[in-house]
Amino acid sequence: MNAETQSSPGVNDTPMIELRRLTKAFGSKYALRGVDLRVMPGESLVIFGPNGAGKTTLIRILSSLSRPSSGTVHIGGLNLATHADGIRRYLGVVSHAPLLYDSLTAEENLRFFAGLYSVPNAEPRIAAMLEQVGLTSRRHDLVRTYSRGMVQRLAIARALLHDPAVLLLDEPDTGLDPQAAEMLHGLLVALSAGGGAEEQGSKGAKGQRSSEAGEQGSGGAEERRSKGAEEQWSSGDGTQHGTRNTQHAISTIQPRRTIVTVTHSLERGLAIADRVVILAGGRIAYEADARGMTAADFRPLYDQYVGGGR
Amino acid sequence: MRFWRAAAAIIWKDIRAELRTKDIFSSMFVFALLSVIVFNFAFELRVPSMTMVAPGIIWVAISFAGILGLNRAFVIEQDKGSLAGLLLAPVDRAAIYFGKMLGNLIFILVVEAILLPLVMIFFNLSLFTWPHLLVLFLGSFGFAAVGTIFSAIAVNTRAREVMLPILLFPVLLPVLIAGVKMTGALLDGDAFSTLGNWLQLMVLYDAVFTVVAYLTFGFVMEE
Amino acid sequence: MTRSDRTLTVLTVISALGIFAAVLMALLVAPDAAGLTVDNTFAQRIIYFHVPSAWLSMLAFGVTMIASIAYLVKSQRRWDSVALSSAEIGLVFTIAAMASGSIWAKPAWNTWWTWDPRLTTYTILFLLYVAYFMLRSAMEDPARRARFAAVYGIFAFISVPITFMSIRWWRTIHPVLIDVTQGFGLSPSMMASFFFCLAAFTLFYVVLLMHRYRLELLREQVEALKEEAGY
Numbered sequence: 001m002n003a004e005t006q007s008s009p010g011v012n013d014t015p016m017i018e019l020r021r022l023t024k025a026f027g028s029k030y031a032l033r034g035v036d037l038r039v040m041p042g043e044s045l046v047i048f049g050p051n052g053a054g055k056t057t058l059i060r061i062l063s064s065l066s067r068p069s070s071g072t073v074h075i076g077g078l079n080l081a082t083h084a085d086g087i088r089r090y091l092g093v094v095s096h097a098p099l100l101y102d103s104l105t106a107e108e109n110l111r112f113f114a115g116l117y118s119v120p121n122a123e124p125r126i127a128a129m130l131e132q133v134g135l136t137s138r139r140h141d142l143v144r145t146y147s148r149g150m151v152q153r154l155a156i157a158r159a160l161l162h163d164p165a166v167l168l169l170d171e172p173d174t175g176l177d178p179q180a181a182e183m184l185h186g187l188l189v190a191l192s193a194g195g196g197a198e199e200q201g202s203k204g205a206k207g208q209r210s211s212e213a214g215e216q217g218s219g220g221a222e223e224r225r226s227k228g229a230e231e232q233w234s235s236g237d238g239t240q241h242g243t244r245n246t247q248h249a250i251s252t253i254q255p256r257r258t259i260v261t262v263t264h265s266l267e268r269g270l271a272i273a274d275r276v277v278i279l280a281g282g283r284i285a286y287e288a289d290a291r292g293m294t295a296a297d298f299r300p301l302y303d304q305y306v307g308g309g310r
Numbered sequence: 311m312r313f314w315r316a317a318a319a320i321i322w323k324d325i326r327a328e329l330r331t332k333d334i335f336s337s338m339f340v341f342a343l344l345s346v347i348v349f350n351f352a353f354e355l356r357v358p359s360m361t362m363v364a365p366g367i368i369w370v371a372i373s374f375a376g377i378l379g380l381n382r383a384f385v386i387e388q389d390k391g392s393l394a395g396l397l398l399a400p401v402d403r404a405a406i407y408f409g410k411m412l413g414n415l416i417f418i419l420v421v422e423a424i425l426l427p428l429v430m431i432f433f434n435l436s437l438f439t440w441p442h443l444l445v446l447f448l449g450s451f452g453f454a455a456v457g458t459i460f461s462a463i464a465v466n467t468r469a470r471e472v473m474l475p476i477l478l479f480p481v482l483l484p485v486l487i488a489g490v491k492m493t494g495a496l497l498d499g500d501a502f503s504t505l506g507n508w509l510q511l512m513v514l515y516d517a518v519f520t521v522v523a524y525l526t527f528g529f530v531m532e533e
Numbered sequence: 534m535t536r537s538d539r540t541l542t543v544l545t546v547i548s549a550l551g552i553f554a555a556v557l558m559a560l561l562v563a564p565d566a567a568g569l570t571v572d573n574t575f576a577q578r579i580i581y582f583h584v585p586s587a588w589l590s591m592l593a594f595g596v597t598m599i600a601s602i603a604y605l606v607k608s609q610r611r612w613d614s615v616a617l618s619s620a621e622i623g624l625v626f627t628i629a630a631m632a633s634g635s636i637w638a639k640p641a642w643n644t645w646w647t648w649d650p651r652l653t654t655y656t657i658l659f660l661l662y663v664a665y666f667m668l669r670s671a672m673e674d675p676a677r678r679a680r681f682a683a684v685y686g687i688f689a690f691i692s693v694p695i696t697f698m699s700i701r702w703w704r705t706i707h708p709v710l711i712d713v714t715q716g717f718g719l720s721p722s723m724m725a726s727f728f729f730c731l732a733a734f735t736l737f738y739v740v741l742l743m744h745r746y747r748l749e750l751l752r753e754q755v756e757a758l759k760e761e762a763g764y
Contacts, residue, residue, distance in 0.1 A: 026673075026674050026675075026676075027674060027756070028756050028759070028761075060533065063398055064397075064398070065394060065398065065532075065533055066532070066533040067676075085400050085401075085402065086400070088398060088400040089400040091398065093398055095394070097394065099391055099392060099394050099395035099398070100392060101323065101327055101392050101395075102392075103326075103328075103330045104323065104326060104327055104330075108323075112319060113395070113399065115315070115316075115319045116316055116396075116401050117399060118312065142330070158395075456688065459684070460688075463668070463684065463685065466672070466677070466681070467671035467681075468671040468672070468673070469667075469671045473667070473668065476667055476668075477664050477668060477685060479660075480660040480661045480664060480696075481661065481688055481689060481692045483692075483700075484692070484695045484696050484698070487699045487700065487703050488699055491703065507702060508702070511695070511698060511699055514695065515695055518691060518695070519688070519692075522687060522691060526605065526688075529605055529683070530680070530681065530684055532680070
């Protein structure tokens, strides 16, 4: 059943994320004004924009932390307003706030969240994630002792622990020095891509870092994903309304994760983007296919809206 | 079942984190102890017997310490942004409520467990009886039930922690009145059976407000 | 004038007339209470204002709770406006009731205040609603403010009967210094005036609520316009 839906083209017609006339106001101040956006399954969308453009608000609404003032949000074909709990198990979020517990060790943090997300085979999964982010040696140390770079790495491990179909990133490289930011970026690229090595290769220089790590990461991740999804499928958990319905895109196995990234870094953003969007003044100012676009192409437009990019 | 497992996971997490830092517990305990001592000086020379004011002192000390604990619990989550981590997870908001509430309850009970013997020594009173422990438990439960949701509200206001006592004390009054009454009656040597009405009141309070908190906590958590 | 404006104006006029008539009935038409000293006879007439005020404050807070629940269920801003308006009016009536009670108490019992169960609970009620407004003023985001206020409004109102019960039982163990219920006995002819006043005050409350609600809506419109104009 799962293999069929995986290859059937019909599923891919449903956008993974769909925003219709999304508006968010704080009193009479509008953070988002009627945003329409669609992200297809497996697509990687990068959002640029000046400060105050509403990017963080957008991510907060997508991650179900914030309720829109008007408009609708559909993730995997399900309405976020009514199916929030069901959708949450398929969302992974990396934000500039760590969302982790200082007084617990890395392992305890991951174990806690593995419990909340009902991750099957938690212990091996936790060990594998720690390995992939390079924190195995520090796993018994309190998060309080971590450097900012390490905290963000653990945050990525946390976000990917339950193998989410949708990954949301809100300026994860904030507060990191350039070297740490590069490392983080490479890690994200390796862990976020799915499918085989050939898909990574087709992105050209974008797949960088070590493609072996990428292969290992994605191959293993995909294997785990199919096992995990099957187990979730068969575990009689009636509380997730959407999970049993094969028509909903979010619960079928996706060959690749759908990723939405907010970033200030033009180069890094373009390196991972299938599509780019510029958000300004609460509206989408520009939207385009990014495949094959270079930083040089894009810079004038970027500077015009965002100004003084890195 | 997942509901209670999630709540239990949250309780364990809070206890484990607290055991490491002992931040919340130590400040609660010290504050309670200081309150008792200050009240002792405040009343001693004007009151014929400390037994008369002991019930009030105990419950006020517990209330002040409790408020301190409630505040710290949510402020810490808020500042580090870790509450968002909880909210992102596919966990019923009400499970988060029970997890936090029972965790707070445990902290308060632990403080009471240590405070009580000290009060007994200071005032030469006998308070460690089963009836009295029941009274303390019921009172603390009500305190935690309402205090948890109110501290979640307070932490999100401009006045932050200062808002909690303003919101909490008027609503908490029945618990304080019943608590002081029952502690006093037990100290006076009244039989437990005479406390029937007050016990019912406390149980009613606990039940009603736990239900209301369960129903409304989700609204407090959303942005 | 729109239809609702016209209705409001008509109601306002009727209410004003009602209050005027109520004052007349209370001060002139109602018979003297039996068995009181000369001083107290006139003061007793305050009951026609005092009791309706007290009842209305309770009604107002009840309306606030219902509007709070409605807001949480429906997420429509106007329910929050109703809750706020009613709470404000309720607070005013609370102060009016406490003040009128005090004015009566001095000649009747030779004290401005007593900690009997009803007054004590009433003080708590007053504190609850002051807290409600303090909470509202400490929040900036209107949607969140409305939600928090709604939750607190529900807790606050539900706590009132429980608090009353606890204070009632609390006092029965101690000697009751003054029996508040004494002097409440109303003869049938007094009843007529009493209920008329009650009705007039209730209409007054409704009219005030409508005006205040309208004011709140206008205030929000002004805020929105200011925001757009860049203030």
